[in-house]
Amino acid sequence: MSKQRTFVNVSAGVPGPKGAAIIARREQAVPSGVGNNTPVVVERASGALLTDVDGNTYLDFAGAIGTINAGHCPPEVVQVLKEQLDKYIHTCFHVAMYEPYVQLAEKLAEITPGDFAKKTMFANSGAEAVENAVKIARKYTGRQGIVSFTRGFHGRTLLGMSLTSKVKPYKFKMGPFAPMTYKAQFPYPMNKPAGLTDAEYAQYCVDQFEDFLLTEVSPEELAAVIMEPVQGEGGFVIPPVEFVQGIYNICKKNNILFIADEIQTGFCRTGSMFASTHFGIEPDIITMSKSIAAGLPISAVTGRAEIMDAPTAGEIGGTYGGSPLGCVAALAVIEKMEKENLAKRAQEIGDAIQKHFLALQKELPVIADVRGLGAMCAVEFVDPQTGEPAKELIGKLTKGCCENGVVVLSAGVHSNILRFLTPLVITDEQLQEGLDIMTDVLKGIYVTN
Numbered sequence: 001m002s003k004q005r006t007f008v009n010v011s012a013g014v015p016g017p018k019g020a021a022i023i024a025r026r027e028q029a030v031p032s033g034v035g036n037n038t039p040v041v042v043e044r045a046s047g048a049l050l051t052d053v054d055g056n057t058y059l060d061f062a063g064a065i066g067t068i069n070a071g072h073c074p075p076e077v078v079q080v081l082k083e084q085l086d087k088y089i090h091t092c093f094h095v096a097m098y099e100p101y102v103q104l105a106e107k108l109a110e111i112t113p114g115d116f117a118k119k120t121m122f123a124n125s126g127a128e129a130v131e132n133a134v135k136i137a138r139k140y141t142g143r144q145g146i147v148s149f150t151r152g153f154h155g156r157t158l159l160g161m162s163l164t165s166k167v168k169p170y171k172f173k174m175g176p177f178a179p180m181t182y183k184a185q186f187p188y189p190m191n192k193p194a195g196l197t198d199a200e201y202a203q204y205c206v207d208q209f210e211d212f213l214l215t216e217v218s219p220e221e222l223a224a225v226i227m228e229p230v231q232g233e234g235g236f237v238i239p240p241v242e243f244v245q246g247i248y249n250i251c252k253k254n255n256i257l258f259i260a261d262e263i264q265t266g267f268c269r270t271g272s273m274f275a276s277t278h279f280g281i282e283p284d285i286i287t288m289s290k291s292i293a294a295g296l297p298i299s300a301v302t303g304r305a306e307i308m309d310a311p312t313a314g315e316i317g318g319t320y321g322g323s324p325l326g327c328v329a330a331l332a333v334i335e336k337m338e339k340e341n342l343a344k345r346a347q348e349i350g351d352a353i354q355k356h357f358l359a360l361q362k363e364l365p366v367i368a369d370v371r372g373l374g375a376m377c378a379v380e381f382v383d384p385q386t387g388e389p390a391k392e393l394i395g396k397l398t399k400g401c402c403e404n405g406v407v408v409l410s411a412g413v414h415s416n417i418l419r420f421l422t423p424l425v426i427t428d429e430q431l432q433e434g435l436d437i438m439t440d441v442l443k444g445i446y447v448t449n
C-alpha cells in the first residue's frame, strides 16, 4: 500500500508495540499538561533521522522545535562531550570557573551582530534567557516596563508567559501575569489591508506602535522592547524590514533597549547566523538557546558590555547556567556551522521547500501562503470556501505525515500553519523524500475531504 522509500520505514506501525507500551506507562506517570506532538518514542537519532523503539525510521522536519540545526548527534559534538565527561561534569561557574564558559562568551561576542564590546551570561533554557534579559534591562535602565508583541512567544515561566501572546494553551487560567508587561501589534503581512503597498503597511504598523506609546505606556517607563525578528510559535511571521527598523529606531530615540529573541531564529536557521542581520539591526541584547548546542540545555544572553554589567555580583546566574557540557557542545556546533556554511545551506533548503509548496499551491487552493526566511519556512492553510483557518486539516496532515514517516509541527494562533525546522544537515534526497511524503498525505486528505 505505502510506497517504498529510501530513508523512511514505518513498517512497525506508529506507534509500534514497544512505543505503545511506553506511551501507556507515560500516561500513568507523566501529566497530560506536558504535551506530546507525536507518538514517536525515540531510540536513537542521527543527522535528520529519528529511529524509534520499534525500529521505525522517520525524517525529522521538526528538529526538536528548532534545536537541531546542526543535526542529531553531530560526531564533532559527541566527541567533545565525551572528552569533557572524562575531565569534569560540573563545578558551577560561580564556584570554580572553567575556560569553555569564557571561550563561548568570547565567541558569541564575535558572531552576534554589532561591532561593539559585548558580554554574555549563560542559563539553561530559552525562558530563563528571556527572564535574565529582562532583569538586566530593568537594572540598567532603572525602568520597569517591557513591551512584547501579539503572536509572540517567549517561554512558559511566569514572565515568559506574560510576554507571550497565544492564550491557549500557553496562559489560559494561569494568571495573574507579571505586571508592567505590554503587548503591541505585530504585523501579519498575509492580512495586510487591501490597497496598502508593503511600504505603506510597514509604516501603518510603526504608526500603530507610536499610538501605543500614547495610549498604553509612556516610553520613559519602558526598559525594553522584546521582539522575535521572525515569530516562531506565532506562525513564522516575517515582518517588513521597515517595521523592525522603525521599532528599533523608536527604541534608540527613547533610550529603550531592544532585545532580539533569537531563540528560534538563531544559529543559521534563517540563512544567516542571526536573523537580526536580515533586518539591519544591532540589538542591545540578544537571547539565544535551542540550536546553540545541538540539544544540550543551555541558553545565552549577549549584550552591550555596559548593559550586561549593570547587575552586581550574584544578581544573575544560577547553579547550572552555562554548564561545561553545554559550553563545549556550543563551541563545537558554532565551529561546524562556520566550517560547513550551514547558513548558506539553510537558504538552499528554504528555497527547495518554498519551490515545492508554491508549485503545489497551484493545485491545492487550501494553501493560502508559502513563506520563509532561509530554512525558516511555513505553509499556511485557509479554507478557500469559508476563508477560515484550516486547523482540522493541519491536525490530520501532521498526524498523517508522522504515520508515514515525517515528523513535522504546526504553528500559529489558529494552529493552521505548517512549519519546517529541518536539521540543516539534511541531504537533498532526504528533503525531497520528506516533501513527497507530505504531498501524498496532503493530497490524500484534501481529495477525501
Ligand SMILES: Cc1ncc(COP(=O)(O)O)c(C=O)c1O
Binding pocket: 065, 125, 126, 127, 128, 130, 153, 154, 155, 156, 228, 232, 233, 261, 262, 263, 264, 265, 289, 290
Ligand atoms: C522565541 C522563543 N523564545 C523563548 C522560547 C522558550 O524557550 P524554552 O522552551 O527553552 O524555555 C522559545 C521556545 O520555543 C522561543 O521559540
